[in-house]
Amino acid sequence: MTPRVLGIRHHGPGSARAVMAELDRLRPDAVLIEGPADADALIATVADPDLRPPVALLAYAADDPGTAAFWPFAEFSPEWQALRWSVRAGVPVHFCDLPAAQTLAHRATPQRDPAEPEPAEQTDLFDEPADESARIARADPIALLASAAGYDDPERWWDDVVETRGDSGGFDAITEAMGALRQEIGELGEDGHDLRREAHMRQILRKTLKLPGVERVAIVCGAWHAPALAGKLPPAAHDAKLLKGMPKLRTKLAWVPWTHSRLAGASGYGAGVISPGWYHHLFTTSDDVVVRWLIHQADLLREKDIDVSSAHIIETVRLAETLAVMRRRPLAGLAEISEATLAVMCQGDSGLADLMYREAVIGERLGEVPADAPVVPLQADLTASARSARLKQDPRAKEIDVDLRRPVDRAKSVLLHRLGIIGIPWGVARDVTGSGTFKEGWTLTWKPEFVVEVVMASVWGTTVTAAATARITDRAASGASLAEITGALEAALLADLAEALPAVLTALADRAAIDHDVEHLMAALPALGRARRYGDVRGTDVTALGTVASALLVRICAGLPAAVTGLGDDAAAELRTRLDAVHETVALLDPDDRTRWVIALTALAARHDVNGLLLGRVTRLLLDGGQIAATEAADRLTYALSGGATPIAKARWIEGFLGDGGLLLVHDRELLGILDNWLITLAERDFVDVLPLLRRTFGVFDPSVRRNIGDRVANLDGRAAPATPTTAFDRELAAPAVAVVADLLGLS
Known part of the structure; x- marks a missing residue:
């Protein structure tokens, strides 16, 4: 037959x-x-x-x-x-x-033709x-x-x-x-x-x-x-x-999980389809295909707190069917359904329509393989890399410190960072002291379920390096904010993923070019500043980061005057956090960048239409940086406390100025006197109103700092502080102890 x-x-x-x-x-x-x-x-x-x-x-x-x-x-x-x-x-x-x-x-x-580019192995x-x-x-x-x-x-x-x-x-x-x-x-x-x-x-x-x-x-x-x-x-x-004489390689085969997005033609897969999620629905749904699909899309929108009613679904079905009739098609297809969804469910919002395309039409269904499936190459490469870095897969928690100046320790750090990127948290970073940025601390715990995680991560590549590169590139490309993209950039540098840097920097530049939100720019800059240090610590070329960081800072300085205008207390508090982070980052940038930032802060400090929390903070930053003298800071504090603002607004200025640095009041008698004089002249009701704010401000100070401030306040009127009782030294009582110590030190 x-x-x-x-x-x-x-x-x-x-x-x-x-x-x-x-x-x-x-x-x-x-x-x-x-x-x-x-x-x-x-x-x-x-x-x-x-x-x-x-x-x-x-x-x-x-x-x-x-x-x-x-x-x-x-x-x-x-x-x-x-x-x-x-x-x-x-x-x-x-x-x-x-x-x-x-x-x-x-x-x-x-x-192949030698002039053609080298094809990818995978x-x-x-x-x-x-x-x-x-x-x-x-x-x-x-x-x-x-x-x-x-x-x-x-x-x-x-x-x-x-x-x-x-x-x-x-x-x-x-x-x-x-x-x-x-x-x-x-x-x-x-x-x-x-x-x-x-x-x-x-x-x-x-x-x-x-x-x-x-x-x-x-x-x-x-x-x-x-x-x-x-x-x-x-x-x-x-x-x-x-078929005669065809070459062969020693090969291993295994089942691995896959995703719908990797089946999509947009992923670069040669036999890919444009709508894996839709095709899955077509195959698994036997009746009411359009209605059930729209219910699925409505559920996705509701999960994102977007109101979609039954009426929306009904009208979307009617519109899709009408479009099919107008186009002389017996049934509504994906084109008609997508257009109807955009018009009704998404109310013309192309952003929501794009979201539906990514999450529904393409989808992100992840397959599963049996736990006893053969080992995948990613696991083999991980094992070899761990052996090279002298890391043992041990289920017991173990703390290690690595010195990035030593090649074997640097290999440990790079491997652990790469595994973290692809979702295998073998090592969890912990804080350490000493050796500056050359030292890292890790807590290592190898868990049996990591074997499954390795198999799942194989969708990104067959080696740890390739998988981490693909994953971090995808994170940057799909980042919803500048901060996410700069976070991906920092992770790429920590993991020494040089091949991912061009794509991540391109994503960063593209996103920064269209993002006009100053807070987004401020949130993105600190990671760039930290990343520049890795050139010294890890030997990575980060020359391009300086240009990107400077470009972001220019836009921050240009947009900051408008961003601080008309802010309430909560918004001002959030912006103060961003302001501090940017200020710390600017110290790591070039002198021209530092000068640009100081000019922007100086202009901001001279304004009177900005929330006191920010004005006080900017004044403190200029004082700590040596841009203004202590006497000028005292004059600004006097002005802030003597103006026509409410007592609460003045307390906000103090909160911004002091921050968590109470030592300033211990060492600067003039500032302490101005603050004390303002406080004791408050009316009873005003004092009650500002007390919670001041208590919150002083509450973050170390107890010893608060005690010293109290001592200084008690002595502000010129009276001497009560003498601290002292214990007299009794030579006779001390002689035996001194003799023992001298004997131990070989001095007797």
Whole structure:
């Protein structure tokens, strides 16, 4: 019997349904699926309920985990459904594509033009055309046919030409169309890798047809390959010649979790789809597809405290269906639903619509693998890196101090920071004293569940360095604020991720260019200032950070006058915290930056329309920096306490001026006298009003400081402070003790 070729669209829910229906109708004796032939041993795991898609077959070179490739599967992937169908039915099932050992060897030594850029080692595979003439068609040939037929959604086209036909002729039509398309654009790539792939598929097919009891064979493969497997097969000797002498690598394979976002075409995945979340919904929902989808979107909006009522859902359904009728389409598709969602649920807010696209249409579903799955390359690289850094995986908590001037200690620090970035908190940083920024303290605890975390982190890369680089780049690209992006930048420097710095700095520059909120800029600057120190401590080139930090400071100084105007007490308190952080950071920048900041503070201190909390703080910063003398600070305090402001406003000025530095009043008698004089002249009601503020201000001082202030206040009127009783020295009583000490010191 002629083998049944089911040409499918990778990750197409319509294809998946059609494959399942055809397998039910055909009841084959064996099933072949496009995928690495040496992964057959992992097929049995498909029956494990703990293996939940999206997942991927991961193959990596045993001697070089960085050389790796992924074959992803979603719940709606036709290949996954064919695997599940075969396992449930007890039908022999095999992968038929080139073994991963040969695929990785080909990737490691590709035949390419020397002028072309070096390809990335880590690859997501199903179809990856070798030459540009086939690249567009091969990326998604079903989408190309759909476009030619006037469809903007390949799934809609598939429904019309395959599923609604109600017969088994749809796959034959797909194979015929792909044959015509291949003839139209020419044969495959110049290096012949795809020809060898199809030759291997035919060799596996011949081998399967010779097995006892096998008469009906179903082949599930990308539609592009269907013509090469359908009909009469060419001579086996021809295929054997193509496959002869192919290089191999020693390879290991494993299942790893995957995500919907990594299935999306926007992630760079060659066989990606534009709407994984929507496709999952299409495949798993049997009735009321549009209504249930909109309910899902409404739930997402409600989780973000956005009001969405049942009426919103009803009107969105009506609008989507009306758009479909106007466009002469039998059912509303994703385009109509998205437009209706924007108009009704999101009320025209494109930002909310983009949020729905990311969280619903693409989604972020994470797959799961069994706990006893084979080790992944990330774990292997982690183990090797830990051994190199002389870190032992110990379940008992252990504290260590590392000196970044020593190479082995620096390796410890870098590894722990990188693991923290990818969500493996083996080490938790703790505060230490001494050695300045060259010393770090860590508490190490290796937990058994970290093995699972390592497997999950494999979605970012196959080595600790690659995974941390990808994760920090993603954090910077998706950062909702400047502070998040600068936090990512600081983490990248601590983890010595030099390759991530260009992307993070680009994200920072892009975000800073459109962010006009001075508080956001002030929140972002401290991380940049701290990061500049790592050039000395860690040997990292941070030259570009000075330019970025200076640019942010210029915008802060320009926007600060407007930002401080008309602030209430709570807003002023928050801004004071930002002000202090920026002031500390400016001390780490260049002299020109420090001068610019002092000018901005001086201008601010001269204003009278700003919350006293900020004016008092700015005056204190100028005093501590030596920009104004103590006498001038005393004059400003006198003015602040003698003006027409309310007693509470004056107490705010004092709170800002003193901050947590009560020693100033211990050492400056003039300031203390001004403050004391203001306080004792307050009316009783005013005193009661300001007392809580003053108590909060003085309450943060150290008890010894408060005691010294009290002593100074008692002596402000010129009277001597009460003499502190002293104990007379009795030589006779002390003689025995002195003799013992002298004997111990060898002085007797």
